[in-house]
Amino acid sequence: xxxxxxxxxxxxxxxxxxxxxxxxxxxxxxxxxxxxxxxxxxxxxxxxxxxxxxxxxxxxxxxxxxxxxxxxxxxxxxxxxxxxxxxxxxxxxxxxxxxxxxxxxxxxxxxxxxxxxxxxxxxxxxxxxxxxxxxxxxxxxxxxxxxxxxxxxxxxxxxxxxxxxxxxxxxxxxxxxxxxxxxxxxxxxxxxxxxxxxxxxxxxxxxxxxxxxxxxxxxxxxxxxxxxxxxxxxxxxxxxxxxxxxxxxxxxxxxxxxxxxxxxxxxxxxxxxxxxxxxxxxxxxxxxxxxxxxxxxxxxxxxx
Amino acid sequence: xxxxxxxxxxxxxxxxxxxxxxxxxxxxxxxxxxxxxxxxxxxxxxxxxxxxxxxxxxxxxxxxxxxxxxxxxxxxxxxxxxxxxxxxxxxxxxxxxxxxxxxxxxxxxxxxxxxxxxxxxxxxxxxxxxxxxxxxxxxxxxxxxxxxxxxxxxxxxxxxxxxxxxxxxxxxxxxxxxxxxxxxxxxxxxxxxxxxxxxxxxxxxxxxxxxxxxxxxxxxxxxxxxxxxxxxxxxxxxxxxxxxxxxxxxxxxxxxxxxxxxxxxxxxxxxxxxxxxxxxxxxxxxxxxxxxxxxxxxxxxxxxxxxxxxxxxxxxxxxxxxxxxxxxxxxxxxxxxxxxxxxxxxxxxxxxxxxxxxxxxxxxxxxxxxxxxx
Numbered sequence: 001x002x003x004x005x006x007x008x009x010x011x012x013x014x015x016x017x018x019x020x021x022x023x024x025x026x027x028x029x030x031x032x033x034x035x036x037x038x039x040x041x042x043x044x045x046x047x048x049x050x051x052x053x054x055x056x057x058x059x060x061x062x063x064x065x066x067x068x069x070x071x072x073x074x075x076x077x078x079x080x081x082x083x084x085x086x087x088x089x090x091x092x093x094x095x096x097x098x099x100x101x102x103x104x105x106x107x108x109x110x111x112x113x114x115x116x117x118x119x120x121x122x123x124x125x126x127x128x129x130x131x132x133x134x135x136x137x138x139x140x141x142x143x144x145x146x147x148x149x150x151x152x153x154x155x156x157x158x159x160x161x162x163x164x165x166x167x168x169x170x171x172x173x174x175x176x177x178x179x180x181x182x183x184x185x186x187x188x189x190x191x192x193x194x195x196x197x198x199x200x201x202x203x204x205x206x207x208x209x210x211x212x213x214x215x216x217x218x219x220x221x222x223x224x225x226x227x228x229x230x231x232x233x234x235x236x237x238x239x240x241x242x243x244x245x246x247x248x249x250x251x252x253x254x255x256x257x258x259x260x261x262x263x264x265x266x267x268x269x270x271x272x273x274x275x276x277x278x279x280x281x282x283x284x285x286x287x288x289x290x291x292x293x294x295x296x297x298x299x300x301x302x303x304x
Numbered sequence: 305x306x307x308x309x310x311x312x313x314x315x316x317x318x319x320x321x322x323x324x325x326x327x328x329x330x331x332x333x334x335x336x337x338x339x340x341x342x343x344x345x346x347x348x349x350x351x352x353x354x355x356x357x358x359x360x361x362x363x364x365x366x367x368x369x370x371x372x373x374x375x376x377x378x379x380x381x382x383x384x385x386x387x388x389x390x391x392x393x394x395x396x397x398x399x400x401x402x403x404x405x406x407x408x409x410x411x412x413x414x415x416x417x418x419x420x421x422x423x424x425x426x427x428x429x430x431x432x433x434x435x436x437x438x439x440x441x442x443x444x445x446x447x448x449x450x451x452x453x454x455x456x457x458x459x460x461x462x463x464x465x466x467x468x469x470x471x472x473x474x475x476x477x478x479x480x481x482x483x484x485x486x487x488x489x490x491x492x493x494x495x496x497x498x499x500x501x502x503x504x505x506x507x508x509x510x511x512x513x514x515x516x517x518x519x520x521x522x523x524x525x526x527x528x529x530x531x532x533x534x535x536x537x538x539x540x541x542x543x544x545x546x547x548x549x550x551x552x553x554x555x556x557x558x559x560x561x562x563x564x565x566x567x568x569x570x571x572x573x574x575x576x577x578x579x580x581x582x583x584x585x586x587x588x589x590x591x592x593x594x595x596x597x598x599x600x601x602x603x604x605x606x607x608x609x610x611x612x613x614x615x616x617x618x619x620x621x622x623x624x625x626x627x628x629x630x631x632x633x634x635x636x637x638x639x640x641x642x643x644x645x646x647x648x649x650x651x652x653x654x655x656x657x658x659x660x661x662x663x664x665x666x667x668x669x670x671x672x673x674x675x676x677x678x
Contacts, residue, residue, distance in 0.1 A: 053520055055677045078522045089517035093326045094319065105315030106521050 006031050006156050006187040007052060009063030009070065014047050014056065014210075021047045022058070023210035029189060029203075034182050036201030037191035040299055044210035045191040046086060049158050052189070053083045066155055079107065082149030086160040088141050092134030096125055096144055099133055100151060107152035115151060123147040123177070139170030146174065150181065157181070159190040163197065175200055195292040206298055213298060222294050228270055229263045229289040234282035247273045252296045263293045308526055316523065316531035324535055331539075334501060338493040338543050339550060345489050346555050350481045352438050358382040358404040359393045366413035372424070375446050376406070381439035393427065403429045403436060483558075486551050487638035488611040491573065491631050493547065495605055498540050498574050502581030503598045505532040506673075507591045516677065525673035533578045540574035541567075560645030569637040569651070572658045576630040579662060583669040605631045630658045 007029040014022040022044040029035045037045050050056040052065050054074025063070055065077050090099045097116060104112035120126045123143050128136065133144060142162055149157060157178075163171045175197060182188055182202075190201070198204055198218065205215045214221055232240075237260045244253040244262055249269020253262040260282070264270050274284050324331060358376070362369055376382045382404065387393050396402030407425040409415065415422035426443065428436050509515040518528065544567070551557040559566075580601065588594035606612055608626035615626060626632045633654040640646040640654075 050677060055516065055519055057676055057678055075522060078520060083517075083520045085513070085516045085520070087513040087516075089514045091319065091323065091514060092512070093323050098319075098322055102315055102319045103521070105318070106312050106523060108309070108311060108522075 004031075004067060005029060005064075006033075007035075007063070007065055007189065009048075009052065009061070009065075011061035012048065012051055012058045012063070013060045014044075014051065014058055020210050022051070024061070025207070025210060025212055027063075027205065027212070029187060031187050032182060032185055033203055034178065034188045034190065034201045036198045036204045037189060037207070038193075038198055038204060038295065039191075039207035039213075043207040045207055046160055047210075048207070049083070049160050049189065049191065053077060053081055053158060055083075079152070080154050081156045081158060082152070082154035083158045084145050084149045084160060084162050086164070088133075088145060090133050090141075090145060090148060093132060095130050095132055096120070096136070097129045099144065100148055103148045103151050109152060119147045119151050139166045139174075142166050142170065142174060146177065150186075155185075155187065157186055157188045157190075159188065161191050161193065163192065163194065171197070195290075195295065198295070199291055206295075208298065218291055222289055222291060225289065225294040225297060227263055227265065227289040227294055227297050228267050229261055229287050229293050230270060230274065230284050231287050232260045232262070232274075232279070232282040232284050233258060237282075240278050240282065243278045244273055244276075247276065249273065251300055252293070254296075261293060263289060263297060265297075308524060312523055313527040313531050316528055317534060320531055320535050324539075330501070334497045334539060335543065335546070338497050338547055341493045341496065342486075342489060342547055342550055343554075345493075346482060346486055346551075349485050349489075351434055351484075352481050353435055354380045354439075355383045356381055356403040356436070356439055357396075357401060358384055358406060359387040359396050359402045360384050360406050360408070361387050361390055361393055362408040362412075363410035364412070368413040368416055369408055372408070372446065379439070379442040379445070381442050382406075397427060397429050400429070404439070482555050483643060484639070486555050486557050487642050488609075488635045490544075490547050490551060490570075490638060491609075491634045492606065492611055494540065494543065494570065494574060495577055495602065495631060497543055498536060498577040499581045499598055499601065500595070501536050501539075502532060502578045503584050503588075503594045504591055505582055506585035507588055507594045510589075511591060519675060519677065525670045525675065529579075529582055529669055529673065532582060533575070536578050537571070537574055540578070541571065544570050544574075557642060559642055561641035561647065565641050565648055565651065566638065569634055569641070569655065569658070572655070572662065573630050573634040576658055576662045576665065579665045579669050583665055583672060586669065586672045586674065605629055608632070609635055611635060627657065628661070630661050633657050 005028050007027055009025065009027045012022050012025045012027075013020070021042075025044065025048060027048070037049070039045055047056055051058050052070060054070060054077055057071070066080050068077050070077065091102075094102065097120070100116040100119060101112055104115050109115050120129050123146065125140070125143060125147060128140060133141065136144060146159075146162065149159075159178075163174055166174065171194070178188055178190070179200070190197075192198060201218065203216065204218055204221050206213045206221070214224055216224060234240075237255045237258075241253040241255050241260055241262075244250050247269075249264045249266040250262050250273050251264045253260060262270065262273065273279050360373065373384055377384055384406075385396075385402070387396070387405070390407070393402065393405035393407070397405055405427040407427070409422050409424070412422055412424075426440075428440060430436060506515070509518055548563075548566070552559060581598065584594050584597045584601075588597055604625060608618065608622055609615070609629055609632040610626065611631070615623065615632070618626065637651045637654045640651060
């Protein structure tokens with residue numbers, strides 16, 4: 001059983017009106033993995049996650065979640081997964097403890113009080129136990145939501161952009177917790193827009209217009225992109241980047257502090273841009289692309 | 305997993321209860337509103353108004369005229385305002401400052417003495433027939449007021465009919481509107497405070513974004529529905545107690561029948577409203593829509609239930625529609641138990657339609673609860 005796939009979805013389709021939100025998506029996730037779900041807004045990430053926990057019925061296709069059919073066993077699946085919605089979805093007018101106790105009771109836990117006390121401790125929420133959820137800051141709200149999702153000890157965690165609008169420190173701590181739990185055998189599917197978060201995933205799945213475009217470890221994804229990246233240093237980088245962006249073959253030109261990255265698929269075209277009057281004034285060297293370059297490349301590819 | 309779990313129901317119930325308790329504003333509203341409305345409408349609505357402004361045009365002030373005017377005033381319906389001209393009377397009727405103008409012809413007492421049967425003209429503003437109905441009816445009794453002053457040959461002749469009709473205004477001998485209005489008002493006030501609270505129950509979850517989470521949890525529709533209705537049944541009974549105390553203590557509503565029966569009927573009525581509210585809540589996409597749908601249900605409750613207008617006066621098709629609403633039956637039960645002292649068997653024909661409504665709407669409520677986000 002340990003080698004069986006936690007998520008095994010095949011050929012999922014979902015259409016809203018005339019828009020194909022999910023278009024033939026096949027997804028396989030193995031136990032203990034932290035699978036990063038990436039893609040532009042509207043690429044079908046949320047809909048896919050909702051299909052996996054039975055909140056949205058696929059038009060066609062199907063599969064299993066923890067070995068149970070997502071079309072017929074949604075009620076059973078819900079008992080063993082934790083789903084954290086994109087928008088905070090616990091009760092603002094209940095305290096942290098009351099929210100968690102509600103969840104514990106709904107999942108029929110054997111010892112709700114003890115379970116809640118345990119999770120409060122683990123998530124560092126004990127000092128805020130009696131605070132109303134509505135009074136918590138963004139970071140603490142996310143933590144409460146995560147606590148509520150893992151309270152019933154699910155085997156699979158589905159997180160839909162869990163860290164949007166949360167500061168860097170809270171995000172770091174949040175991911176530390178996720179890694180801790182993955183270490184204990186929890187499987188995680190997490191959607192995100194942050195590159196540093198994508199880099200912390202053991203596997204990345206990139207979606208575009210409801211289709212899977214690329215998947216693999218972050219390194220594999222970078223290599224598979226065959227993207228060529230040059231870094232330049234020198235004066236007037238901002239003005240130069242604007243000009244380079246218009247040249248053929250330059251897919252992106254972006255300034256990071258004292259450096260400028262340009263990227264593209266066509267080496268000859270990039271060399272030409274380097275040699276152009278604006279480019280020649282700078283000092284250039286080639287670097288391996290980073291995840292962010294690859295995603296900008298993928299994002300611009302997906303827009304015709 | 306697919307059966308009703310009491311524990312999950314209790315969990316949602318506890319959550320709802322905490323939320324209701326923390327929402328001081330709404331809680332105060334649903335307790336205070338019925339009280340306010342009862343006072344407001346209980347005193348304001350009167351279909352048998354008295355002391356109506358009446359203009360009097362008269363040329364001379366004879367003995368007969370004084371008797372007639374005294375009799376008019378003694379009916380309690382007319383407050384006499386002497387006028388100087390007919391034009392003034394016309395003006396008063398037109399601008400609404402007068403509801404009646406009584407025009408006594410010149411030489412009234414001489415014409416009476418001669419036996420010429422003079423005509424007293426009463427102009428009435430009939431734009432609102434119900435406002436002047438009882439006052440006009442009282443005029444009929446005035447024909448013999450002069451009898452004791454007149455010689456026998458001039459007295460009004462006794463009725464030609466071979467029989468007499470005696471009308472007894474039973475259960476409400478003084479025809480006090482308040483006795484008719486208050487039992488109905490209790491029902492109407494309860495619709496306001498019960499239908500609306502659950503109308504927002506599900507849509508609130510949707511709009512606050514908590515619905516997705518609720519759906520993702522292993523909860524069954526019936527568990528959520530019931531947990532959202534039960535707290536308000538308790539609150540509904542608190543409202544009923546307050547309303548009944550005010551109705552009896554302030555408006556002098558008699559309680560001739562069993563209070564237990566009243567409590568049973570009102571309990572069923574509250575439940576039917578709450579379930580209707582939850583159903584609306586599951587169908588509506590947002591709170592605005594939900595409120596509009598609730599308003600749509602409110603109007604027929606007012607108009608077709610027999611609260612504002614006599615039920616028997618409606619065309620048959622309207623009566624059929626009226627019969628669907630629990631308020632129609634509850635209203636009858638309230639009137640018959642409180643005013644007539646009817647017992648359980650008497651009101652049974654009105655009880656079962658409410659129970660049927662609850663059963664049907666309950667099934668619809670659970671069926672229409674969407675378990676997915678599609």
